[in-house]
Amino acid sequence: MKNPSLLILAGDGIGPEVMAEVRRIIDWYGANRAMAFDVFEDLVGGAAYDAHGTPLTDDTMAKAQSVDAVLLGAVGGPKYDDLDFSIKPERGLLRLRKEMDLFSNLRPAQCFDALADFSSLKRDIVAGLDIMIVRELTSGVYFGEPRGIFQEGNERVGINTQRYTTSEIIRVARSAFELARRRDSRVCSMEKANVMESGVLWREEVQKLRDAEYPDIELTHMYADAGAMQLCRWPKQFDVIVTDNLFGDILSDTAAMLTGSLGMLPSASLGAPMASGMPKALYEPVHGSAPDIAGQGKANPIACILSFAMALRYSFDQGEEADRLEQAVERALGNGARTPDLMGEEGGTPLTTSGMGDAILAEL
Amino acid sequence: MKNPSLLILAGDGIGPEVMAEVRRIIDWYGANRAMAFDVFEDLVGGAAYDAHGTPLTDDTMAKAQSVDAVLLGAVGGPKYDDLDFSIKPERGLLRLRKEMDLFSNLRPAQCFDALADFSSLKRDIVAGLDIMIVRELTSGVYFGEPRGIFQEGNERVGINTQRYTTSEIIRVARSAFELARRRDSRVCSMEKANVMESGVLWREEVQKLRDAEYPDIELTHMYADAGAMQLCRWPKQFDVIVTDNLFGDILSDTAAMLTGSLGMLPSASLGAPMASGMPKALYEPVHGSAPDIAGQGKANPIACILSFAMALRYSFDQGEEADRLEQAVERALGNGARTPDLMGEEGGTPLTTSGMGDAILAEL
Numbered sequence A, B: 001m002k003n004p005s006l007l008i009l010a011g012d013g014i015g016p017e018v019m020a021e022v023r024r025i026i027d028w029y030g031a032n033r034a035m036a037f038d039v040f041e042d043l044v045g046g047a048a049y050d051a052h053g054t055p056l057t058d059d060t061m062a063k064a065q066s067v068d069a070v071l072l073g074a075v076g077g078p079k080y081d082d083l084d085f086s087i088k089p090e091r092g093l094l095r096l097r098k099e100m101d102l103f104s105n106l107r108p109a110q111c112f113d114a115l116a117d118f119s120s121l122k123r124d125i126v127a128g129l130d131i132m133i134v135r136e137l138t139s140g141v142y143f144g145e146p147r148g149i150f151q152e153g154n155e156r157v158g159i160n161t162q163r164y165t166t167s168e169i170i171r172v173a174r175s176a177f178e179l180a181r182r183r184d185s186r187v188c189s190m191e192k193a194n195v196m197e198s199g200v201l202w203r204e205e206v207q208k209l210r211d212a213e214y215p216d217i218e219l220t221h222m223y224a225d226a227g228a229m230q231l232c233r234w235p236k237q238f239d240v241i242v243t244d245n246l247f248g249d250i251l252s253d254t255a256a257m258l259t260g261s262l263g264m265l266p267s268a269s270l271g272a273p274m275a276s277g278m279p280k281a282l283y284e285p286v287h288g289s290a291p292d293i294a295g296q297g298k299a300n301p302i303a304c305i306l307s308f309a310m311a312l313r314y315s316f317d318q319g320e321e322a323d324r325l326e327q328a329v330e331r332a333l334g335n336g337a338r339t340p341d342l343m344g345e346e347g348g349t350p351l352t353t354s355g356m357g358d359a360i361l362a363e364l
């Protein structure tokens, strides 16, 4: 039998450091759980631009299409701030999302017990928090045409287009309802239907799908501004949130920050099933490339490691192995393992990026 | 000499109740400070729809154009959820903003000392917080064309257009820089220039204006998702934030909720100077129509009263009278005056909407 295949795109900033720890975890699974992966590596973002003058080569794109799952570190950095829009590091990531058609972005916002005091929110508001944000990832204002900067008389005009079709809305809503069935069966859909017609369509289609196929799911609707407020006020009211690409970008970052666990949060971006039955998939931490601490062994590898756990669960149907890895992370934290971002008043053992990798491997 | 004129549009839900307390404050200024206003009243939102089948009549629109300032309560409610998009209560408010060309929406996010424990954030993160969000209010995805829901083959497509011109960006940025000069001289501009060309234009134009005319202002740029995170993590890092219509909607609501003072926050929407030299202006609380508590005497009138204080400051050049009113509110709170939304563990005197009006009048 062929081994499952992984493409690692470590990217920029702290990407390579945190991904190095994931490599060790992957090797551990090969050596100890008879789960060998064929691992390929390549460049994305600024790293790809430095080597090839483009944030993602066609060759890398083709590799991403051919493997069972892609693991991505992070892209971007101040070094690339002045690059033209079309070759910015981010375009590499956006091309992967679009061409792999990864329409459903799963972003769990979870508060780890050992870290509840890290949140800027009061402990009782976030302790035990476990919500899932499902963000549409391949459409909306990120990709709509027309777009660009145009000259009109003496003025320049910047244009982007928010555009959603029935089928784009339905497929991401379906993935949210399916997830909710395995959780608390509650979905809250967020848009600005009071101001935007695309939001009206979003609301109608989500409601229709619920009524036709998911009567067991409790569906509510909230305007995105009220949703942002409610996330800050009492996030535990939510189970699954489904929203569009742009609102999802902001709301999921808000939710992630609230947990106090930003360096800990993974994400999965899933597309349609491939011939193998597995969905097209890319896994990446929610945090960015953190150029300010890159190369210093200070980065927290947990978000990236937990992204691999999501790969085990959603791509390779290894829920138990995913649990094993997640529990190892929790035990390491419970024993006081701390990268600098996690050092608070109650102390703990200060560790480097690879020290955290050691601590998690020791628990596996 | 002619009295300054005010148009009161109390609107829906708790709007009429909170506005009734503002009326009493206005009367107090007439009786005690020789500041008589000519006050007109009219309908907006659902209330206008119920009476006239439209959320804002042309006649009301003309009145709004002719007065020195408009005071608005709140619009919307579940009763109107199924109305067609074009006659929803919100369209009345949006028409006022657009036709009065109120491009600069000032939303202070302030944490009142007496209420610091009300925030879901830890006390030290919000105590003393005082930031100002300047939101562009007449353009962007709220008003861009094309827009609507269209049939394309078997699919429906929802479309909205994000659109900003050089001059639209410059005029709102200018108002942010001017405000910053009277504060801590720092402006942070937020967009998604890594994903949207309209954000690239926004960033470039704001920077150019700063370099050409406001070298004394410290200008930084942040992606809106990172901005949402930073608002939750450490809001005191900001002085003035300037952003577009849609990001401003979400970020200002987030900031408002963080202060724990949602029922307390006013806003001013300002346009170009009129013949009188005063800017076109509309003042309204940040909170909504709160239909769940409407008509029960439970609503907190402070946000609406402080909106009138903003009118004194920005429309009528009565900064000292605005200070007087704001201080009366602070003293009332300091003495323990509390509407139900402000009742916490430390107790205080439970008051109705008009009881709070009494408490503030007593301090004036």
Ligand SMILES: CC(C)[C@H](C(=O)O)[C@@H](O)C(=O)O
Binding pocket: A076, A090, A093, A094, A249, B194, B195, B225
């Ligand atoms: C890096 C950037 C293009 C990206 C986005 O805006 O989607 C990031 O913020 C994210 O949330 O994954």
Ligand SMILES: CC(C)[C@H](C(=O)O)[C@@H](O)C(=O)O
Binding pocket: A194, A195, A225, B076, B090, B093, B094, B249
């Ligand atoms: C009521 C609604 C149209 C409005 C908006 O989206 O601008 C409100 O949320 C606000 O922030 O003033």
